[in-house]
Amino acid sequence: MTAIKDSLLEPLKDGIFTFACHKGVDCFTKCCASLSLVLTPYDILRMKNRLGMTSDDFLLQYTETRLDPPARFPMVTLKMNQEDKRCPFVNSQGCTIYEDRPGACRIYPVGRASMKLEQEKEAREKFFLVREGHCLGFREDKAWSIEEWMVDQGADEYNAMNDQWLEIITSQRSLGPEKDLSRKIQMFFMASYNLDKFKKFVFESRFLRLFDIPSEMIDRMAKEDTELMNFAFEWLKFSLFGMNTIRMR
Ligand code: SF4
Numbered sequence: 001m002t003a004i005k006d007s008l009l010e011p012l013k014d015g016i017f018t019f020a021c022h023k024g025v026d027c028f029t030k031c032c033a034s035l036s037l038v039l040t041p042y043d044i045l046r047m048k049n050r051l052g053m054t055s056d057d058f059l060l061q062y063t064e065t066r067l068d069p070p071a072r073f074p075m076v077t078l079k080m081n082q083e084d085k086r087c088p089f090v091n092s093q094g095c096t097i098y099e100d101r102p103g104a105c106r107i108y109p110v111g112r113a114s115m116k117l118e119q120e121k122e123a124r125e126k127f128f129l130v131r132e133g134h135c136l137g138f139r140e141d142k143a144w145s146i147e148e149w150m151v152d153q154g155a156d157e158y159n160a161m162n163d164q165w166l167e168i169i170t171s172q173r174s175l176g177p178e179k180d181l182s183r184k185i186q187m188f189f190m191a192s193y194n195l196d197k198f199k200k201f202v203f204e205s206r207f208l209r210l211f212d213i214p215s216e217m218i219d220r221m222a223k224e225d226t227e228l229m230n231f232a233f234e235w236l237k238f239s240l241f242g243m244n245t246i247r248m249r
């Protein structure tokens with residue numbers, strides 16, 4: 001979660017912090033408002049499946065898109081309610097999509113800065129605390145290591161998927177000639193955020209006749225959204241940067 005004014009980013013001493021969030025805290029759900037919450041492709045996939053929506057409908061109803069130079073790619077944020085600026089998924093009982101909440105909500109009040117270089121298998125990561133004035137969870141006495149917190153919050157699969165995408169959005173590779181930019185940005189948007197449309201692009205066009213994709217991988221992509229998303233990231237490296245990640249027939 002980002003962009004709350006009284007927040008203070010704090011380095012994590014020895015990787016340990018003291019925190020608990022539960023319905024008994026006076027601030028319960030206060031943090032779920034006025035957010036500028038950037039959604040990753042995996043966040044969107046989990047949420048739209050949770051809600052039983054198509055990617056198109058989810059993007060239309062719950063998100064806003066913005067392009068903030070010098071970033072090269074459009075980012076999607078969760079749209080807060082117009083009237084009260086609260087998250088559309090919060091009610092008096094808490095988060096109504098808790099098991100599928102976005103990665104940033106999951107690890108809060110921890111922040112994770114990561115960087116994934118092409119030549120490195122694992123992302124480099126740094127953790128910090130987002131210590132916001134309204135958050136009373138820091139007064140609780142439950143101690144956590146970062147590792148324990150990440151496991152408890154189910155963050156590992158989010159981090160694994162998000163790091164692959166991070167490699168694309170932070171790549172220093174050229175996007176090629178100016179005349180191709182708009183088409184490439186549209187491709188980025190579809191393959192990143194609109195997995196249903198990307199699936200049609202792969203399975204309902206000439207795509208599989210043009211590209212040499214192993215049949216086991218095609219089967220897995222047809223069945224598993226995460227396999228399709230992994231492939232979408234490889235496709236983006238090929239189509240945006242001309243990398244050798246996918247072979248033509
Ligand atoms: S402000 Fe902190 S303690 Fe309060 S509900 Fe949010 S995360 Fe939990």
Ligand code: SF4
Binds near residue numbers: 087088097098102
């Ligand atoms: S998705 Fe859930 S946890 Fe995240 S801001 Fe909305 S209600 Fe809060």
